[in-house]
Every structure is written in structure tokens, then in C-alpha cells.
Amino acid sequence: MCLGIPGQILDIIDPQHLLATVSIGGVKRSVNIACIVDEDHPVDACVGDWVLVHVGFAMNRIDAEDAQITLTMLDEIAELNAMTQ
Amino acid sequence: MKYVHEFRDPQRAQGILRQIEAIAAQLPPGFPGSPSSDRPLRIMEICGGHTHAIFKYGLADLLPDSVDLIHGPGCPVCIMPKGRLDDAITLAQNPQVILTTFGDVLRVPGSSQSLLQAKAKGADIRVVYSPLDALQIAIAHPDREVVFFAIGFETTAPSTALTVLQAAAQGVSNFSLFCNHVLVVPALEALLNQPDLQLDGFIGPGHVSMVIGARPYQVIAERYGKPVVVSGFEPVDILQSLWMVLDQLVTGRCTVENQYSRLVAEDGNPVALGAIAQVFTVREQFEWRGLGEIPASGLRIHPDYAQFDAEVKFSLPHPHVDDHRACACGDILRGVKKPWECKVFGTACTPDSPLGACMVSSEGACAAYYNYGQLDRRRPAAPSAVPSHSSSAR
Ligand code: SF4
Numbered sequence: 001m002c003l004g005i006p007g008q009i010l011d012i013i014d015p016q017h018l019l020a021t022v023s024i025g026g027v028k029r030s031v032n033i034a035c036i037v038d039e040d041h042p043v044d045a046c047v048g049d050w051v052l053v054h055v056g057f058a059m060n061r062i063d064a065e066d067a068q069i070t071l072t073m074l075d076e077i078a079e080l081n082a083m084t085q
Numbered sequence: 086m087k088y089v090h091e092f093r094d095p096q097r098a099q100g101i102l103r104q105i106e107a108i109a110a111q112l113p114p115g116f117p118g119s120p121s122s123d124r125p126l127r128i129m130e131i132c133g134g135h136t137h138a139i140f141k142y143g144l145a146d147l148l149p150d151s152v153d154l155i156h157g158p159g160c161p162v163c164i165m166p167k168g169r170l171d172d173a174i175t176l177a178q179n180p181q182v183i184l185t186t187f188g189d190v191l192r193v194p195g196s197s198q199s200l201l202q203a204k205a206k207g208a209d210i211r212v213v214y215s216p217l218d219a220l221q222i223a224i225a226h227p228d229r230e231v232v233f234f235a236i237g238f239e240t241t242a243p244s245t246a247l248t249v250l251q252a253a254a255q256g257v258s259n260f261s262l263f264c265n266h267v268l269v270v271p272a273l274e275a276l277l278n279q280p281d282l283q284l285d286g287f288i289g290p291g292h293v294s295m296v297i298g299a300r301p302y303q304v305i306a307e308r309y310g311k312p313v314v315v316s317g318f319e320p321v322d323i324l325q326s327l328w329m330v331l332d333q334l335v336t337g338r339c340t341v342e343n344q345y346s347r348l349v350a351e352d353g354n355p356v357a358l359g360a361i362a363q364v365f366t367v368r369e370q371f372e373w374r375g376l377g378e379i380p381a382s383g384l385r386i387h388p389d390y391a392q393f394d395a396e397v398k399f400s401l402p403h404p405h406v407d408d409h410r411a412c413a414c415g416d417i418l419r420g421v422k423k424p425w426e427c428k429v430f431g432t433a434c435t436p437d438s439p440l441g442a443c444m445v446s447s448e449g450a451c452a453a454y455y456n457y458g459q460l461d462r463r464r465p466a467a468p469s470a471v472p473s474h475s476s477s478a479r
Contacts, residue, residue, distance in 0.1 A: 071091060
């Protein structure tokens with residue numbers, strides 16, 4: 001139920017209603033981006049963002065740097081340092 | 086797919102599993118899970134999405150015997166009480182109404198039938214992917230009343246709140262919500278207040294937390310002394326989070342940690358929280374299937390938006406329907422029993438005709454055990470007895 005899927009914003013369909021096209025594993029979907037827009041990150045800046053999509057809404061941006069930190073930490077814990085990209 | 090494959094990498098999973106074994110062996114003497122204790126360590130994954138992933142990837146079987154995963158109340162479909170389902174069916178039977186909802190809810194039994202059965206008998210019930218689709222149906226059918234049967238935790242509440250705000254902005258008057266949103270932390274506190282509690286730590290729900298943040302779990306660490314690690318949903322995420330809980334226990338720390346920082350901020354998402362605060366208010370109490378009434382655990386529509394509240398617009402009977410007597414869901418959710426210890430598991434209670442909450446959706450603990458063949462952990466089911474995998478497996 002709380003399922004969410006990562007996708008990337010391709011373009012803005014309707015800036016007034018905050019609708020954007022998101023590619024989810026290659027499948028295009030129209031998604032509401034109200035939750036990821038604010039003064040510091042206006043509608044136009046959202047193109048290219050990776051987001052988590054849940055019931056037709058982009059709920060949050062996915063932070064690439066944090067994702068990498070998590071993987072690095074993981075590989076250190078798991079003693080897989082050699083294979084860290 | 087980016088942000089998915091790297092967290093499903095088998096080598097990473099193997100590596101972290103070895104470290105889980107190593108750290109579990111360091112649990113201090115007398116501590117649950119140590120050789121001198123009479124019980125394993127019990128770590129609860131709160132979210133039904135985690136429960137489903139744990140069984141889909143067979144993670145529970147890969148863990149050392151000293152670590153037991155307990156499956157929490159975080160499946161909003163499972164915990165919907167029969168009385169609320171009956172109310173939704175009453176709404177759907179009103180010829181003026183088009184009832185819209187997520188597909189997961191359709192098969193959940195009310196006291197005498199499910200929404201699917203009501204639909205077969207002629208009720209106008211439509212499955213939507215998003216609450217925005219329900220609003221579109223309302224705009225397309227100005228002569229009908231369109232009700233969205235809203236369920237879900239804090240993950241889903243912002244989307245329905247934003248849909249109500251959009252309906253208000255567009256002046257749509259034939260749209261309303263039957264609001265059944267529930268809150269995670271009050272449910273956990275209800276579990277933690279039980280006298281026979283046997284839980285040692287929590288894997289926190291990642292997608293609820295991307296809305297509310299990691300901070301609200303501090304009460305669990307501070308007041309109840311249980312570590313919490315907010316976790317992502319891929320197998321490597323879940324294993325890493327489990328290692329982080331064990332690391333806290335072994336090093337004598339008790340705090341809230343965030344494994345899912347790629348999506349979860351300390352204070353959550355301000356836009357999403359703002360929409361919830363504007364449109365909803367907290368109910369004094371809400372009934373949970375399997376757990377009973379829990380104070381301050383559900384949301385209702387704020388009086389300012391009463392025109393969008395189906396509970397105001399329509400008169401609903403609000404019946405109270407008791408859980409089935411044989412059901413052991415409460416004990417399962419508290420970690421006292423495993424599904425196979427329930428007398429009716431897999432016999433009178435199956436995913437096709439569930440008696441209790443945990444069997445209702447593929448995210449419930451009993452359904453996960455049943456669908457993935459865990460009919461008895463000590464005596465694995467013969468292949469012929471293994472039911473086919475759930476078609477709704479994700
Ligand atoms: S098997 Fe059915 S009745 Fe028994 S605890 Fe599980 S859901 Fe409840």
C-alpha cells in the first residue's frame with residue numbers, strides 16, 4: 001500500500017496544476033509534483049529530478065549523493081570495499 | 086532501474102548477511118538472542134511493504150536463528166475494521182454514488198460481503214490509481230456524487246489532502262472523501278504499552294517517513310527504550326537496517342537512525358505535512374482490525390472542508406463489528422505468536438476467505454506466510470502443499 005517507485009521527471013505538462021511527465025522504468029506517466037516544488041526549487045527546476053512516485057504524486061526527490069553514501073557505508077560494513085564504485 | 090538494482094545486488098546482500106551473523110553472535114549474555122537467553126531477538130518491521138519484501142526475497146530464512154522478524158501493523162488495508170468496510174458498501178449501494186478506491190481494498194471482507202461482491206451486484210465501484218483520477222471522474226459526471234474511499238498511512242494522506250484542495254480550488258461540489266487515513270506512531274505506542282511486550286527494536290517505515298521524517302520515532306527510542314532504523318524497501322536496504330538495529334543493541338545505544346536518507350529527511354516533507362494539517366484533523370480514536378480502538382490514531386476531514394467529507398454529506402450507520410473469535414491477529418502483531426500458531430491459519434482463514442486482518446492483503450503477515458509457503462517454519466511445507474504465489478506480488 002505504501003509502495004513507491006523511483007522515476008525521472010521528463011517534462012512539465014501543466015505548470016498551473018503542477019503536472020509533469022515521469023518516466024518509470026521507461027513507462028511514461030503523468031504525475032502531480034506539488035510535494036517537491038517550493039521557492040528554492042520552482043517547477044522548471046524539476047525537469048531531470050529523480051523522484052519517488054506514489055499514487056500519482058511525486059512524494060520526494062531522491063538524493064543521489066545520499067544514495068551513494070548509503071551504498072558506500074553498506075559496502076564498508078559488508079567488507080565489500082573492493083567493489084565500491 | 087536506477088535506485089533499485091544496486092539495492093538488490095546479491096553480493097551486497099551476502100556481505101551484509103555475513104555481518105548480521107557476526108554481530109548477532111556478539112549479543113551480550115542474557116540478552117534476547119544470546120545463547121544464554123530463552124528467546125530470540127525480536128525485531129519488528131512496521132510496514133506491510135517490508136513484510137511483503139521480506140517474504141518475496143526469502144530474507145527471514147537467511148537470518149540466524151537468534152534473530153526473529155515480527156510483522157507489524159503497517160498494512161492499512163489489513164487493519165481496516167469491518168464496520169468501515171460496511172460503511173463504504175452502504176455508500177456504494179446509494180444509486181447516486183460512484184465509489185472510487187484503490188484496487189487493494191476491493192477484496193477485503195466486510196461483515197457480510199466485500200466491495201467486489203457489492204460491485205457484482207450492481208454497485209458503481211471504480212478502481213483508481215490516484216485520488217486525482219477520482220476527482221476527474223467527479224468532473225466528468227456532474228450529475229453523480231463521487232466518493233473516494235481513502236485509506237493509507239501518512240504516505241498516502243498528502244495525496245488525498247492535495248486532491249481535496251484541488252477540488253476546492255476548482256469548485257467541484259460533487260466530490261467527497263470517506264476518510265480512513267491512519268497514523269503510524271500512535272499504533273506503535275499502543276503495541277508498546279502492552280504488558281506482555283516482547284520486542285527489541287524496530288525497522289521503520291521508509292515511505293511514511295519520507296512524509297513525517299525520522300524525528301517522530303524519537304519517542305519510541307526515548308520513552309520505550311527501543312532502537313528504530315528507518316529503512317528502504319529493497320532487500321539490501323532491509324538487511325542493512327537490520328544490521329544497524331543489531332549494532333545499536335550490541336553497542337548499548339538506543340536511538341533513531343535513518344538508512345533511507347536518499348528519501349527521508351529528519352523533518353519530513355513540509356509541503357506534504359502542510360497539506361495534511363490543512364485538510365485533516367486527528368480523530369479522538371480510531372478502530373483497528375485486530376488491535377481495537379487506538380487513541381489519536383486516525384484522521385478525519387477538518388470542519389473547514391466539511392463539504393468534501395462523505396461522513397458529513399451522507400448518513401452512515403458506523404456499525405461496530407467484532408473481530409472473529411478464533412483470530413490471533415493481535416498476538417501476531419505483538420510478536421507473541423507466529424501465523425502457524427493460529428488455530429485457523431490456512432484452514433478456515435486463507436487469502437481467498439480471510440477471517441482476520443493479517444490475511445487480508447498480500448502485505449499482511451499471515452498472507453505473506455501463506456503465499457510464500459511458510460506453513461510451518463520448523464517443518465517446511467511439501468511442494469504440493471505450497472500455494473501458488475499471490476498474483477498481486479510486487
Ligand atoms: S490466520 Fe487468520 S485468523 Fe489467524 S491470526 Fe492470521 S489472519 Fe488472524
